[in-house]
Amino acid sequence: VARYRALPDWIVLRPGTxxxxxxxxxxxxxxxxxxxxxxxxxxxxxxRDLAEHLGVSRMTVVNAYEWLxxxxxxxxxxxxxxxxxxxxxxxxxxxxxxxxAERSPPGTPHPGHPLRMHPRGxxxxxxxxxxxxxxxxxxxxxxxLKRCGCSPERDMLDYGHRGGYAxxxxxxxxxxxxxxxxxxxxxxxxxVGSIPAAIHLAAAILALxxxxxxxxxxxxxxxxxxxxRLLLNCEHVAVDDHGxxxxxxxxxxxxxxxxxxxxxHQWPTGVSLSAERRSDLLAWTRTAGAxxxxxxxxxxxxxxxxxxxxxxxxxGSERVIxxxxxxxxxxxxxxxxxxxxxxxxxxAFVEQVIILGAEPSLHIxxxxxxxxxxxxxxxxxxxxxxxxxxxRDALQRALTEMLGGIVTLRPAAGxxxxxxxxxAHLAAEAVAREAAKRALTVRALSIHYARQPAANALHLGxxxxxxxxxxxxxxxxxxxxxxxxxxxxx
Amino acid sequence: VARYRALPDWIVLRPGTxxxxxxxxxxxxxxxxxxxxxxxxxxxxxxRDLAEHLGVSRMTVVNAYEWLxxxxxxxxxxxxxxxxxxxxxxxxxxxxxxxxAERSPPGTPHPGHPLRMHPRGxxxxxxxxxxxxxxxxxxxxxxxLKRCGCSPERDMLDYGHRGGYAxxxxxxxxxxxxxxxxxxxxxxxxxVGSIPAAIHLAAAILALxxxxxxxxxxxxxxxxxxxxRLLLNCEHVAVDDHGxxxxxxxxxxxxxxxxxxxxxHQWPTGVSLSAERRSDLLAWTRTAGAxxxxxxxxxxxxxxxxxxxxxxxxxGSERVIxxxxxxxxxxxxxxxxxxxxxxxxxxAFVEQVIILGAEPSLHIxxxxxxxxxxxxxxxxxxxxxxxxxxxRDALQRALTEMLGGIVTLRPAAGxxxxxxxxxAHLAAEAVAREAAKRALTVRALSIHYARQPAANALHLGxxxxxxxxxxxxxxxxxxxxxxxxxxxxx
Numbered sequence: 001v002a003r004y005r006a007l008p009d010w011i012v013l014r015p016g017t018x019x020x021x022x023x024x025x026x027x028x029x030x031x032x033x034x035x036x037x038x039x040x041x042x043x044x045x046x047x048r049d050l051a052e053h054l055g056v057s058r059m060t061v062v063n064a065y066e067w068l069x070x071x072x073x074x075x076x077x078x079x080x081x082x083x084x085x086x087x088x089x090x091x092x093x094x095x096x097x098x099x100x101a102e103r104s105p106p107g108t109p110h111p112g113h114p115l116r117m118h119p120r121g122x123x124x125x126x127x128x129x130x131x132x133x134x135x136x137x138x139x140x141x142x143x144x145l146k147r148c149g150c151s152p153e154r155d156m157l158d159y160g161h162r163g164g165y166a167x168x169x170x171x172x173x174x175x176x177x178x179x180x181x182x183x184x185x186x187x188x189x190x191x192v193g194s195i196p197a198a199i200h201l202a203a204a205i206l207a208l209x210x211x212x213x214x215x216x217x218x219x220x221x222x223x224x225x226x227x228x229r230l231l232l233n234c235e236h237v238a239v240d241d242h243g244x245x246x247x248x249x250x251x252x253x254x255x256x257x258x259x260x261x262x263x264x265h266q267w268p269t270g271v272s273l274s275a276e277r278r279s280d281l282l283a284w285t286r287t288a289g290a291x292x293x294x295x296x297x298x299x300x301x302x303x304x305x306x307x308x309x310x311x312x313x314x315x316g317s318e319r320v321i322x323x324x325x326x327x328x329x330x331x332x333x334x335x336x337x338x339x340x341x342x343x344x345x346x347x348a349f350v351e352q353v354i355i356l357g358a359e360p361s362l363h364i365x366x367x368x369x370x371x372x373x374x375x376x377x378x379x380x381x382x383x384x385x386x387x388x389x390x391x392r393d394a395l396q397r398a399l400t401e402m403l404g405g406i407v408t409l410r411p412a413a414g415x416x417x418x419x420x421x422x423x424a425h426l427a428a429e430a431v432a433r434e435a436a437k438r439a440l441t442v443r444a445l446s447i448h449y450a451r452q453p454a455a456n457a458l459h460l461g462x463x464x465x466x467x468x469x470x471x472x473x474x475x476x477x478x479x480x481x482x483x484x485x486x487x488x489x490x
Numbered sequence: 491v492a493r494y495r496a497l498p499d500w501i502v503l504r505p506g507t508x509x510x511x512x513x514x515x516x517x518x519x520x521x522x523x524x525x526x527x528x529x530x531x532x533x534x535x536x537x538r539d540l541a542e543h544l545g546v547s548r549m550t551v552v553n554a555y556e557w558l559x560x561x562x563x564x565x566x567x568x569x570x571x572x573x574x575x576x577x578x579x580x581x582x583x584x585x586x587x588x589x590x591a592e593r594s595p596p597g598t599p600h601p602g603h604p605l606r607m608h609p610r611g612x613x614x615x616x617x618x619x620x621x622x623x624x625x626x627x628x629x630x631x632x633x634x635l636k637r638c639g640c641s642p643e644r645d646m647l648d649y650g651h652r653g654g655y656a657x658x659x660x661x662x663x664x665x666x667x668x669x670x671x672x673x674x675x676x677x678x679x680x681x682v683g684s685i686p687a688a689i690h691l692a693a694a695i696l697a698l699x700x701x702x703x704x705x706x707x708x709x710x711x712x713x714x715x716x717x718x719r720l721l722l723n724c725e726h727v728a729v730d731d732h733g734x735x736x737x738x739x740x741x742x743x744x745x746x747x748x749x750x751x752x753x754x755h756q757w758p759t760g761v762s763l764s765a766e767r768r769s770d771l772l773a774w775t776r777t778a779g780a781x782x783x784x785x786x787x788x789x790x791x792x793x794x795x796x797x798x799x800x801x802x803x804x805x806g807s808e809r810v811i812x813x814x815x816x817x818x819x820x821x822x823x824x825x826x827x828x829x830x831x832x833x834x835x836x837x838a839f840v841e842q843v844i845i846l847g848a849e850p851s852l853h854i855x856x857x858x859x860x861x862x863x864x865x866x867x868x869x870x871x872x873x874x875x876x877x878x879x880x881x882r883d884a885l886q887r888a889l890t891e892m893l894g895g896i897v898t899l900r901p902a903a904g905x906x907x908x909x910x911x912x913x914a915h916l917a918a919e920a921v922a923r924e925a926a927k928r929a930l931t932v933r934a935l936s937i938h939y940a941r942q943p944a945a946n947a948l949h950l951g952x953x954x955x956x957x958x959x960x961x962x963x964x965x966x967x968x969x970x971x972x973x974x975x976x977x978x979x980x
Binding site for chain 1: 510515559565566609619620623626628632633634635636637638639640642643644646647648650660672682683684685688690691694698712715716719721766817821822823824825826827841844845846847848849850851852853854857897954
């Protein structure tokens with residue numbers, strides 16, 4: 001193994017310039033790697049040593065290293081420090097990769113070679129569907145996993161716990177009543193691998209081919225995909241500042257079998273469904289014999305009062321199936337979500353979950369249950385809620401300061417993203433393309449629309465962006481907007 | 491917490507009687523629990539102490555305790571010994587539960603209350619779909635899980651590795667070529683949660699509603715369920731001593747779109763598809779443009795030469811999709827399986843896996859990959875192959891000795907079960923019912939038939955039955971057959 005333990009003399013910093021110090025360090029190391037000065041698999045100096053050597057804070061070096069890792073130029077392994085990646089991207093690939101202009105909807109396979117050991121993925125600023133990966137208590141999680149993985153209980157080894165690990169179903173039921181105001185029996189909680197799986201599962205059981213399913217527009221494209229495969233008839237209903245247009249739904253699609261909606265934080269706009277519409281929607285489910293699939297994907301993260309409660313917490317919500325998950329509250333890689341299904345339909349859901357193979361490993365389920373039981377889950381949510389609030393405030397502040405004259409921010413009382421409307425002459429898609437050249441993942445809100453015209457707005461996620469990254473990232477966004485404006489004028 | 495640390499004076503053993511010592515201990519403790527002498531949550535003496543006290547081997551006590559745990563009368567937790575279960579079954583429930591007469595097909599939800607903390611499940615003797623739970627290297631697995639669970643790599647936390655954790659896909663591809671003779675690119679390996687999920691997934695992509703799917707009869711009922719949900723047209727084809735009747739398939743269902751088969755070890759009969767039929771089947775896929783879904787669920791465990799290779803290893807198998815899993819080679823609770831899909835269809839499979847939510851947690855996938863990479867997987871398979879051979883031999887020997895005049899054993903060159911034909915006057919279903927009363931899970935082979943007449947045979951799994959259990963279990967089976975005969979004569 002080649003090693004690079006000596007402190008580099010070729011990192012020359014220029015403090016006081018516009019370029020942040022961490023970025024300067026990043027660029028110097030990037031150049032050294034691309035030039036071959038730092039060969040693959042060589043070990044980088046520890047962040048502490050390099051920080052001392054350069055006279056900067058350790059966090060500055062850590063930030064630079066995090067960028068190198070995110071870009072796939074370096075990789076980290078526990079106990080062996082940070083190394084130059086073995087599998088170097090071609091320089092052009094590296095340049096163009098930092099955020100494809102046409103960002104796919106959430107959950108799509110990342111672009112690029114699928115079998116790279118250290119997939120680089122798009123930049124975390126401003127990816128809307130990713131939570132604070134840096135805040136996840138990995139050590140506690142790993143210890144819990146280990147404890148669950150060596151359990152000698154027979155039910156932790158065989159085919160048991162169909163429909164979900166019993167203690168996890170109990171913990172989720174307890175969490176739903178205490179934190180979300182939703183009462184249910186643990187047997188009504190069905191565990192699956194993801195929210196699209198939950199939507200697919202419920203639609204497969206509740207609807208027959210050619211039945212109408214109402215979807216929000218703009219909305220969650222994986223909901224549509226989950227439903228289309230079942231040969232159901234997708235119809236889109238407009239969303240405004242108060243959520244889905246329930247009047248349009250009731251008038252145009254009175255016989256819809258299912259409405260698939262995001263009442264607490266509408267995806268992607270973030271708005272909450274108004275009280276009047278909630279009650280109209282529930283009345284419709286009862287008179288039409290329809291079902292609502294309530295996708296409650298991240299409403300744990302709301303920063304202003306009143307905090308919206310799930311529709312399932314309202315009176316008269318018997319025909320609402322609540323769907324929640326751990327991708328936002330923990331991390332996406334855990335791949336665990338749940339439904340609260342009507343009493344009497346549990347067996348049908350369990351059988352279908354087995355067929356779909358959507359049952360997470362029992363060891364993962366048991367670890368999530370332990371995590372909840374020991375209070376780590378609630379503590380984590382409370383902690384990151386503050387982190388997200390800080391990040392949202394920092395993003396809004398930076399956008400206002402640097403781009404106040406250009407973008408118009410919509411209120412963002414909850415969720416992990418901000419919607420910034422653009423003037424008509426500045427196409428969001430062009431900004432997204434320019435942003436991609438500057439190592440940013442910026443999505444045009446229009447990608448979430450099924451019908452035209454779409455809003456001309458940027459969809460900016462702050463959940464996964466470390467605090468110190470936000471201002472530099474907005475600065476790059478300002479450059480991207482500037483470039484898009486110049487291109488537009490030519 | 492109530493404790494029972496004093497050594498019991500009410501366990502009086504009678505050595506030299508027909509009843510094994512472990513069973514006597516089990517019955518005494520069972521009686522003490524049901525009578526209330528041992529209250530819920532009281533701690534049982536350690537196996538070492540009790541063995542010394544009673545003058546028996548420690549293994550005898552361990553066996554007795556394992557039975558108590560399997561019956562749900564006791565429970566174990568790491569570091570706190572074995573306790574009397576808090577949630578005692580009602581005496582009748584306990585009696586009738588020990589193996590329902592009408593056993594469901596593999597993978598079915600276990601009967602009984604779904605939210606019991608220590609689900610008792612059916613007796614392990616002679617459950618055909620369960621591997622040697624007692625042989626799984628839990629400690630190694632748990633340490634590996636921990637290591638993967640605390641990885642700081644971004645791709646272990648976010649939505650990455652769609653279609654499967656890249657190193658796991660690589661390890662499986664390597665394993666398939668070196669151990670199973672199947673060559674493929676890692677990108678063709680798609681990771682899912684279970685074999686039914688893999689069948690559902692492939693059928694959803696390759697077939698359209700009303701397409702014909704050919705299934706084996708007798709066969710795997712979850713394959714049928716996975717396919718029926720897609721509104722495909724299921725047709726059954728007979729199985730004989732050389733596997734599925736390919737002549738019948740080709741003549742009766744020439745335009746079938748998919749044939750879903752188990753060529754190496756036919757489920758449930760265990761026979762291997764003959765060389766002639768393999769080549770006829772492959773020729774048919776090419777002329778008819780049909781697909782074979784090859785369910786290779788347990789062919790790692792074959793005890794005689796020649797060891798059958800997957801159909802996918804044959805020349806001309808381009809239209810074969812190989813499906814394998816870790817439920818038999820590791821343990822079912824891991825919930826991880828895979829498909830080898832045709833080059834060019836990878837993206838379609840990946841998208842559908844996301845919709846179905848059939849992606850196992852990345853931490854589980856990474857742990858399986860590490861397990862394989864470090865050689866634990868191959869070592870485990872080699873080790874349990876010997877264990878299974880011993881168990882098979884012991885089962886065949888005991889059946890021949892005790893029931894040689896009544897049952898006729900079919901050859902069992904591989905797999906984890908033995909098929910024992912019964913004379914016409916002795917209905918397998920009646921034997922299964924009597925066996926259930928004696929804490930045995932014995933299935934009539936007839937439950938796997940879609941059409942009549944079914945063979946009159948018992949389906950006896952030995953994989954999960956500890957060596958020392960086999961003879962006593964066959965003795966109870968002999969009693970059950972005796973009782974069924976007496977009932978039949980009345």
